[in-house]
Amino acid sequence: MTDSPPNFNILKGPQDSFLSVLPAFDQIKSLSLPVNQEGSGQLQYSCIVQHTEGDRSFLPAFTSETAAPSPHITCPPLETALLFFHAPRHEFFIFNPAGPSSLRAGRAEISLLAGFLQAGGSQARAADPIPAAMREAGMGNLHKAHYLYASAGAAKADPATRLPLCSVLVELGLFQEAYDSLKTEKSHEALLLLALIHRKTGNQQRAAEALAAIPGGTFLEERKSIEAAWLDLETGKDEEAEKAFEHLAAAALDKTEALSGLAAVRAKKAFRTKDAGRLASAATTLRSALATPSPASARLFFQLGNLYFRSGNSMQAEDCYRKAAALNPGLQALANLAATLIRTGKHQEAAAVIARVALTDPASAGRLAAQMPANSFTGKADPQLYSPAAGAAPPANAANTDTEQARKFSPDASQDTLPPAMTMRSQPPLAPAATSTLKEFKLEALQTPVSAQPPVPAGGQDRPESGRMSELNLAxxxxxxxxxxxxxxxxxxxxxxxxxxxxxxxxRMGPGANMESMQDAMRSAAGQDGLERRPEDFLSGAFKVASDLEREFGSKVHFNREGLLEVEKKLRLFVKQAKFSSAPGLVSDCAAFLCYFLQERHKGRLVKLAGTEPWAWPMIFETKDANITTYPAQRLWRLLWEDELPETGWLVKYAEWLVAEIKAPGGHISxxxxxxxxxxxxxxxxxxxxxxxxxxxxxxxxxxxxxxxxxxxxxxxxxxxxxxxxxxxxxxxxxxxxxxxxxxxxxxxxxxxxxxxxxxxxxxxxxxxxxxxxxxxxxxxxxxxxxxxxxxxxxxxxxxxxxxxxxxxxxxxxxxxxxx
Structure with missing residues (x-):
């Protein structure tokens, strides 16, 4: 990259349409991105430093190395566009911030920039961009198709470009942009696209209504049936969905989406029933869907990778994630690829992928880096890049060999080639920033994408990367x-x-799965803050009440279901003579009986918190899938607050519910x-x-x-x-x-x-x-x-x-x- 004077004037500014500004990038050979150095464990990496204006944050890039603050890295323009487009924590981007040629862009504009660069810049402009756009979309080159469709629409103001453009926007995850373009359309094809958008953004009811507005017997019948089958799958109608997808996979002209849906429903059933044959059938179905390139190729490779990851086939999962990242290097694909590389012992490449993630999402990179085995990698990792200009990742149908991996740019690369490297410039020594690791983040859980969505093969199509947690109004x-x-x-x-x-x-705007869990808080409170005290003094009341029951009823009392019934019997006899508020000791002893029963029979751990009464003491049950936190003493303490007994058998019902929760396989839905x-x-x-x-x-x-x-x-x-x-x-x-x-x-x-x-x-x-x-x-x-x-x-x-x-x-x- 050649230096420019500080008062460079390459970009024209935000008043021009973004398409009209794109030719300025023909002159730019690389961009400078300001970074900080951070690290997690043994791994050090660079993170882009955001630019803030008011309450809005941008990821910045500079067209002149001399204008960029130090330290910074240099990066090819196409790679920068891909980095920005998939940045999970930012929606806005700026070139040459605070300069006279400052240019702001949203995610859709960054996609246009990526497509412009992939198409070869203004010198390679197609004479008729619409056929070229259709061809690129069919090959899965979505940014290039977006740019070609947009340039065709801008040149001709042709409404015929709007619907295929919106299809590309949906596949790119630009749902708001597609919806804004379609919401006034009344054509049947627009309604079908609106149904797809509503389904992918979680509004199944609106999706169903849009489908219902499309009459039968049109040329869209197959696509309408496929969308209806996806809705059936997402609303739990697995049998209906499977039958519909099977029929469509055999009869439809374009079988890709039908095969994807059929694989999803079969995988969902396979993981639920642990049916290896059905799981193999799901994998075969997905491979059939991938036999020819399509706009959905990246999504399908990711879906197949998730299926292999969950079934423990790390080598196949690695191959699929690698191909998904080659087409669409998003955070989820890269994070899952890094996890599989760690599993398969390819720690050098895993470090490079983690360094790529760190550029725009250091929190996720820190969690991934924490999974690296000790002494597997030491020092600073160079980011792995994916732009074709970088000699990047292989085509989706290439074999999986080490020589076909996306190129890692080294600071020692020759400066005569373009792009020379993602190179550190003017880098002073920096202490690694403190990292935040999450106790609930486990390598085995990475079959669920970083945004903590359900695994794709078990539940249908992959979701867009999670954003704000939307409140839903069912009325x-x-x-x-x-x-x-x-x-x-x-x-x-x-x-x-x-x-x-x-x-x-x-x-996703900000860290997705980085919340400390309630169990973590309990663990912290119990083990680190010195708040836990031994609960034996409270639990001694369990033996006192057991002895009292044996004397009163003349039979041996055990800490089991029958013992709980005896406790309830004593309480019912007591309430006939006095109020519970007059006997807090009795209530406390009965609560201790319940707690001791759960501790001894079901291995619960009672956490006694200083300064609180026993009703506020949590009991934690550690299971293979999750930790369960409950408050057993509260079931008795409520007698002091309400001064009356609940329904007959309430203690036994509580214990039965809790035991069922402890023994239940798997986790709960979101x-x-x-x-x-x-x-x-x-x-x-x-x-x-x-x-x-x-x-x-x-x-x-x-x-x-x-x-x-x-x-x-x-x-x-x-x-x-x-x-x-x-x-x-x-x-x-x-x-x-x-x-x-x-x-x-x-x-x-x-x-x-x-x-x-x-x-x-x-x-x-x-x-x-x-x-x-x-x-x-x-x-x-x-x-x-x-x-x-x-x-x-x-x-x-x-x-x-x-x-x-x-x-x-x-x-x-x-x-x-x-x-x-």
Whole structure:
């Protein structure tokens, strides 16, 4: 790259259309990206330093090396475009920030830039771009197809380019851009694309309505049937979906999507039933879908890689992830590729892939680096690049050999070739930044993409990289689109005002799976903060009550189901003579009996927290798949609060539910999926949630950081200001920071319960995904909202006021149908 004077004037500025600015990139041989040095464990890597203007953050690039701050790396323009397009934490990008030739771009514009460069720049402009665009889309070269379609539409203002362009936008994950272009269209093909967009953004009802509006007997019948089968699969109608996909895979002219769906439903059943034959059939079906290139090739390779990863075939998974990354080097494909490379012992290449991830997502890179075996790699890793200009990754149908891997650029590369290297410039020695590793992040869990989505083969198509956690309103899900200002947080494709930027594409903006879990918090509180004390003094009450029962009833009492029935019998006899509030010792001893039974019979670990009563002590059960936290003593302590007995057999029912949870295979569905399926948590689980909430709210009242925050709108204003002051989007919270955010989340939940009558709905997941239900059937995620506020600077007051507006609208429009 040649140096330019500081007052360079290459780019024309944001007032011109982005297409008109693209020829300026013909002159640019490489771009400079400012970086910091970070590391995790033995691995050191570079991370792009964001540029901030007001409350908006950009990833920056400089066209002149002399203008770029130090340290920086140099990178080919096409590689920069691919890096930016797949950056999970940023939606906005800037070239030459703060200079006279500054140019801002969104993700769609970055795709145009990538396509322009892949097409060879302005010198290789096609005479008739539409056939060229169709050809590139068919080969899976989506950025190039996007650019060619866009340039054809700009030149001719031809509406015929709009629908195929929107198909490419959907495959690229640019759902908002596609929707904005289609929402006024009434053609049948536009309705089909709208159905696809609604399904991929989680609005199954609107997708079904769009399909229903397409009459039968048109040339779109096959595509309509395929989309209907995907909807069946995503709504749990596996048998209907499998039959439809089997028929379409045999009869449809374009079999790719039908084969993809058939593989998805077969894999879903195979993992559920542990049927190796069905799993092999799913893999064969996907390979058939990949026999010819298509716009979905990258997605299909990723889907097949996930299938192999989950079944333990690391070599095949590596091959598929490598090919997916060659076509579409997104975070999920790269993270899963790094995981398989670690599994297969290819640590040098794994380090290079992790270094590539680190450029735009250091948090994910840190978690991946933590999985590297000791002494497997030491020092600074050079990023692995994927642009064709870099001699990059092999074509999707190439064999898997070491010589076909994407080129790693070395600082020692010759400066005479273009691009010479992703080279560090003016690099002073920097201490590695502290990294944040997650206790719940395990290598074996990487078959689930970094955004913590369900594995693709088991559930259907891959989802867009997760973005803001959207609240879902089932009362109007699928109803006519209304202004977003009156439907806060709904899964609607209308502009998400007043939030900026809208994020209907569900792109990840900020760390996805980096929340400290509730079990981690318990572990920290118990093991590191010195709060745990031996609970034997409390549990001694179990033996006291057992001895009393034996004397009273004349038979041996064991710590089992029958023993629980004896405890309940004693309590029923007692309540006939006095109130429980007069005998807290009896209640405590009976609670100890229940806790000791669970500890001895089912290996629970009771955590006694200093300064709290036994009702607030969690008991943790460690299983192969997850840790289960419950509050057994609360089941008895409630007698002191309510002074009456629950239904007959309530202790046994609680124990039976808990044992079933401990023995249940696999995990629970996600919070948003539970809402879509109308699946509320078990009442015992919700009782534990209420107890957890009560415990944290008691803690909140004692903390200097939270004791003066009101439970109401003024408190929401204070919370928003405190979070903006204490937490920065690009700096992961410390362990204490996570605990404080959890407290803030429960305070927001208390506000929603007080002001909007919200009640807990589904909590069988990490607490960032716990949902509450409002009386008018809107669902909210209070703790997750706090986490997102800290990571994305979202406005809590706008969130609160939007709910106020929605409540007023619902109250004034009671004749609208609601889902009961």
């Amino acid at each position: 109007t899900l699928g109803g006519p689109a209304q202004p977003a200002s009156t439907q806060p947080g709904q899964a609607s494709l209308e502009p998400a005002a007043p939030r900026t930027p809208p994020n209907i594409s569900n792109r 919070g948003t999926d539970a809402i879509r399926e109308r699946r509320m948590s078990h009442l015992e689980r919700l009782e534990d949630t209420k107890t957890e909430h009560k415990r944290i709210m008691a803690l909140v009242s004692t903390l200097t950081e939270t004791s003066d925050i009101e439970i109401g709108r003024p408190g929401v204003i204070k919370l928003g200001g405190i979070i903006r002051h204490k937490f920065k989007p690009d700096i992961p919270p410390s362990a204490d920071g996570w605990k404080l955010l959890r407290c803030y989340g429960h305070m927001l939940a208390a506000v929603l319960a007080k002001d909007f009558k919200a009640s807990w709905y589904y909590t069988d997941c990490e607490d960032g995904h716990w949902s509450m239900r409002l009386p008018w059937d809107t669902f909210v995620f209070p703790i997750g909202k706090i986490y997102k506020t800290a990571s994305h600077r979202e406005e809590l007051l706008e969130y609160y006021d939007a709910l106020l507006s929605e409540r007023a609208r619902k109250q004034s429009d009671k004749d609208l149908p609601t889902l009961k």
